[in-house]
Amino acid sequence: MARPKIEIAHVDKFYRKTGTPPKRLSRRGRTHGTVQALRDASLTVAEGEFVSLIGPSGCGKTTLLKVLDGLVPYDSGEVRVSGKPVTGPGRDRAFVFQQFGLFPWRTVTGNVTLPLEAAGKSRAEREEIAWKYIRMVGLEGFANHHPHELSGGMQQRVGIARALAVDPEILLMDEPFGALDAQTRELMQIELLGIWEKTRKTVVFVTHSVDEAIFLSGRIAVMSAHPGTVSEVIDVPFPYPRTEGDLKRDPLFADMRHDIWNKLLPHKTATV
Numbered sequence: 001m002a003r004p005k006i007e008i009a010h011v012d013k014f015y016r017k018t019g020t021p022p023k024r025l026s027r028r029g030r031t032h033g034t035v036q037a038l039r040d041a042s043l044t045v046a047e048g049e050f051v052s053l054i055g056p057s058g059c060g061k062t063t064l065l066k067v068l069d070g071l072v073p074y075d076s077g078e079v080r081v082s083g084k085p086v087t088g089p090g091r092d093r094a095f096v097f098q099q100f101g102l103f104p105w106r107t108v109t110g111n112v113t114l115p116l117e118a119a120g121k122s123r124a125e126r127e128e129i130a131w132k133y134i135r136m137v138g139l140e141g142f143a144n145h146h147p148h149e150l151s152g153g154m155q156q157r158v159g160i161a162r163a164l165a166v167d168p169e170i171l172l173m174d175e176p177f178g179a180l181d182a183q184t185r186e187l188m189q190i191e192l193l194g195i196w197e198k199t200r201k202t203v204v205f206v207t208h209s210v211d212e213a214i215f216l217s218g219r220i221a222v223m224s225a226h227p228g229t230v231s232e233v234i235d236v237p238f239p240y241p242r243t244e245g246d247l248k249r250d251p252l253f254a255d256m257r258h259d260i261w262n263k264l265l266p267h268k269t270a271t272v
Contacts, residue, residue, distance in 0.1 A: 003083055005202045006045035011077035013038040013063055036227040037063045043221050043230050048200040052213035052220045056264060060228025061206045065172050069095050094163035098175040100155040102147040108134060109143045112162045133161040136195060153184040173205045186244060189215055197241060210260045214253060215244055222263050
């Protein structure tokens with residue numbers, strides 16, 4: 001059996017309270033002046049899999065994603081990508097934030113080529129790669145536009161193209177559609193699923209939307225209330241490719257949605 005692409009095992013993460021001097025954490029975890037964000041969090045993700053993280057606000061979904069990316073250290077446990085410990089950010093991972101994070105003085109092409117410049121690619125190579133992903137996200141008619149000339153959905157497409165341009169093995173997405181209106185959000189879900197079906201990147205996707213998680217994912221990791229842990233991982237039984245209209249008319253979709261919502265209720269997610 002192939003080793004998982006991502007292995008998160010028994011991870012604890014603490015944050016120091018504002019104004020509290022740093023203190024050494026004990027192996028048992030709880031130390032005065034700290035707040036526990038993650039407790040014994042474990043999850044494995046196969047190569048090419050699309051997994052969503054869902055849970056109550058403040059349960060540590062974004063923290064877990066940042067730990068996986070290497071943006072923040074963890075205090076105990078183990079995090080591995082392709083069998084290697086995560087000790088910091090790497091080119092095998094790309095992060096898509098909820099806020100678009102585009103540079104207003106750069107065009108669409110300029111924003112997409114930014115990480116390629118940092119990687120030392122030639123101008124011709126940068127433009128060739130950027131154009132490939134600009135086409136993939138459907139922005140070929142807007143390559144020379146600036147962010148203020150784009151809708152929110154279009155700006156997020158630029159962010160996705162920029163992440164894909166570095167050809168990461170893993171795409172980490174932190175509520176990328178959370179700031180969009182309902183109609184644009186549904187359209188972006190369809191676009192993302194189409195991109196994933198073409199590239200088969202390994203995706204870990206944070207969302208608060210149960211419908212979104214079911215539509216996009218092969219599996220859904222349900223996180224408990226603070227401090228967060230992965231309380232259950234649910235297989236999504238619908239085959240790819242998917243169409244949202246057909247999926248939502250399936251009685252199994254409604255049953256699954258109801259079941260996940262029940263798991264997110266406070267009395268279901270309380271930790272012991």
